[in-house]
Amino acid sequence: MPGLEDLYREIILDHYRSPRNKGELETPPAHRTEGFNPLCGDEIVVYIDAEGHVVKDIKIGGQGCSISQASASMMSSAIKGKTFSDIKDITRAFKAMMSIHEGKLDGSGTEHDDVPEVKLGDLEALRGVVKFPVRIKCATLSWNTLAEALAEVSEAN
Amino acid sequence: MSLDVAAVKRDFPILSRKIEHNRLVYLDSAGSSQHPRQVTEAMTTYYDLHHANVHRGVYTLAEESTSMMEAARATTSRFIGGATANEIVFTKNATEAINLVAHSWGRANLAEGDAVVVTQMEHHANIVPWQMLATEKGIELRWIPVDERGHLDLTDLDRLLDGASLVAVSAMSNVLGTINPLRRIADAAHAAGALVLADACQYVPHLPTSIQELGVDFAAFSGHKMLGPTGVGVLWAREALLDAMPPFLGGGGMILDVTQDGFIPDGLPAKFEAGTPPIAETIGLAAAIDYLEALGMDAVREHEVSLTAHAMRLLTETVGEKLTIHGPTEPSERGGVLSLDLEGVHPHDISQVLDQHGVCVRPGHHCAKPLMKVLGVGATARASLYLYNDEDDVDALAAALIEARDFFSF
Numbered sequence: 001m002p003g004l005e006d007l008y009r010e011i012i013l014d015h016y017r018s019p020r021n022k023g024e025l026e027t028p029p030a031h032r033t034e035g036f037n038p039l040c041g042d043e044i045v046v047y048i049d050a051e052g053h054v055v056k057d058i059k060i061g062g063q064g065c066s067i068s069q070a071s072a073s074m075m076s077s078a079i080k081g082k083t084f085s086d087i088k089d090i091t092r093a094f095k096a097m098m099s100i101h102e103g104k105l106d107g108s109g110t111e112h113d114d115v116p117e118v119k120l121g122d123l124e125a126l127r128g129v130v131k132f133p134v135r136i137k138c139a140t141l142s143w144n145t146l147a148e149a150l151a152e153v154s155e156a157n
Numbered sequence: 158m159s160l161d162v163a164a165v166k167r168d169f170p171i172l173s174r175k176i177e178h179n180r181l182v183y184l185d186s187a188g189s190s191q192h193p194r195q196v197t198e199a200m201t202t203y204y205d206l207h208h209a210n211v212h213r214g215v216y217t218l219a220e221e222s223t224s225m226m227e228a229a230r231a232t233t234s235r236f237i238g239g240a241t242a243n244e245i246v247f248t249k250n251a252t253e254a255i256n257l258v259a260h261s262w263g264r265a266n267l268a269e270g271d272a273v274v275v276t277q278m279e280h281h282a283n284i285v286p287w288q289m290l291a292t293e294k295g296i297e298l299r300w301i302p303v304d305e306r307g308h309l310d311l312t313d314l315d316r317l318l319d320g321a322s323l324v325a326v327s328a329m330s331n332v333l334g335t336i337n338p339l340r341r342i343a344d345a346a347h348a349a350g351a352l353v354l355a356d357a358c359q360y361v362p363h364l365p366t367s368i369q370e371l372g373v374d375f376a377a378f379s380g381h382k383m384l385g386p387t388g389v390g391v392l393w394a395r396e397a398l399l400d401a402m403p404p405f406l407g408g409g410g411m412i413l414d415v416t417q418d419g420f421i422p423d424g425l426p427a428k429f430e431a432g433t434p435p436i437a438e439t440i441g442l443a444a445a446i447d448y449l450e451a452l453g454m455d456a457v458r459e460h461e462v463s464l465t466a467h468a469m470r471l472l473t474e475t476v477g478e479k480l481t482i483h484g485p486t487e488p489s490e491r492g493g494v495l496s497l498d499l500e501g502v503h504p505h506d507i508s509q510v511l512d513q514h515g516v517c518v519r520p521g522h523h524c525a526k527p528l529m530k531v532l533g534v535g536a537t538a539r540a541s542l543y544l545y546n547d548e549d550d551v552d553a554l555a556a557a558l559i560e561a562r563d564f565f566s567f
Binding site: 042043 | 503504505506509510513520521522526529535536564565
């Protein structure tokens with residue numbers, strides 16, 4: 001059995017204790033999207049302030065476990081100021097680290113192709129989550145919510 | 158006679174397994190209980206020696222399987238003090254039992270403007286079927302509130318019952334452990350002309366049950382929370398009510414006659430058991446009931462009250478002020494369901510740390526999101542006790558909770 005230190009790396013606990021970009025943005029102009037994990041009741045709210053195809057600002061609301069909160073916090077730091085296209089690459093790289101291969105899911109690719117070469121930085125600390133399959137959903141909740149938010153913003157433009 | 162828990166534990170093979178190097182400490186019986194070997198043996202014997210479809214063939218095996226399943230029905234009826242085995246309808250789970258009432262009785266008896274009363278402490282299984290019916294039929298859902306002590310607040314009961322057709326209420330909360338005053342609610346409901354459906358999933362496995370004394374009209378419970386297998390639930394209802402209700406699922410086994418022009422439903426309980434039933438599961442359920450009766454439900458209840466009291470005392474003392482145990486503080490007013498809040502530690506994280514110690518508790522909203530909202534939490538970590546748990550299990554829980562508290566303290 002993998003140990004607790006595999007899951008709860010210090011940097012994860014740091015983001016859990018001191019979440020970055022926590023709060024709300026005024027809507028409009030910002031866009032608000034909610035995400036739920038129906039299994040455990042966790043809720044994430046993603047506020048995006050986009051200019052063209054760049055995320056100028058992001059805030060995270062809601063409540064959840066250390067993994068979902070830390071993942072959301074790290075995500076917000078990683079994608080702030082980035083273009084939608086860069087964010088898509090980061091998301092794909094993050095999900096590949098979580099053993100989720102979207103090309104494979106939709107049948108368009110093999111397991112390891114097409115994963116963008118992106119430096120994940122702090123997010124690397126979440127790699128251990130893969131050893132705890134039940135918790136992968138915790139780590140990906142904010143990312144799925146972000147993807148939905150970006151799709152909504154793109155559609156509205 | 159008090160329970161010999163060490164002997165009980167030996168009957169449950171799973172309790173001697175290890176999770177890594179830790180002894181398994183199973184504290185999720187409110188989610189699903191474990192099985193004594195007597196239950197799996199009864200099911201294996203049935204499959205090995207007696208299996209055939211029920212109510213069909215005239216050969217020996219079909220006779221045997223039919224009489225085994227009907228004996229299971231009689232056992233189930235006797236266990237809860239039912240008047241006749243015809244009042245026992247086997248379903249696939251308690252959720253289906255409640256849906257059966259909503260679809261059959263609800264559709265036949267409720268019309269726009271009618272009201273169904275539920276409570277804020279219901280499991281989704283006793284909320285969503287009524288919400289679906291409310292949407293379909295335009296009926297009103299009214300909510301009995303939960304007070305800060307974790308009891309139903311019955312102050313406005315008469316007003317809520319005014320013009321209501323049904324009260325759907327949990328006999329014992331799967332989150333708070335609260336044992337609700339069903340008799341009082343049933344008397345008030347009947348005086349107001351309403352029927353009462355009890356979600357008895359957490360009650361029947363843990364307390365001596367006299368369905369007549371509870372005074373309700375419908376009750377639902379499930380096999381897998383009372384040492385039985387998954388795949389079988391029970392709807393109990395007064396015979397006259399079941400008689401008057403239209404069928405639920407249509408198909409084989411529930412008809413007297415079928416022509417091109419239509420069908421005539423069979424009598425009870427076949428009318429509500431379309432298709433091949435969970436035969437082995439009903440036999441397993443009866444074996445579970447035999448097991449519970451051999452121990453004695455009074456002894457089971459006594460053991461759980463005493464272990465719950467010990468757990469509440471020990472956890473409060475050792476884990477300290479960061480710990481909240483939701484629900485009634487008096488063990489005699491509750492079951493052994495301990496919903497825990499540890500300040501600064503999310504229930505998911507608590508459960509993860511506990512798993513490292515082999516301690517199984519359930520994090521989440523426990524299919525009671527309206528109650529979570531009342532409690533002001535997103536989730537809790539729930540430890541639930543049963544007849545095979547002892548003070549060592551509670552000690553292991555306390556030790557693991559202390560580690561979780563300290564690991565996440567900052």
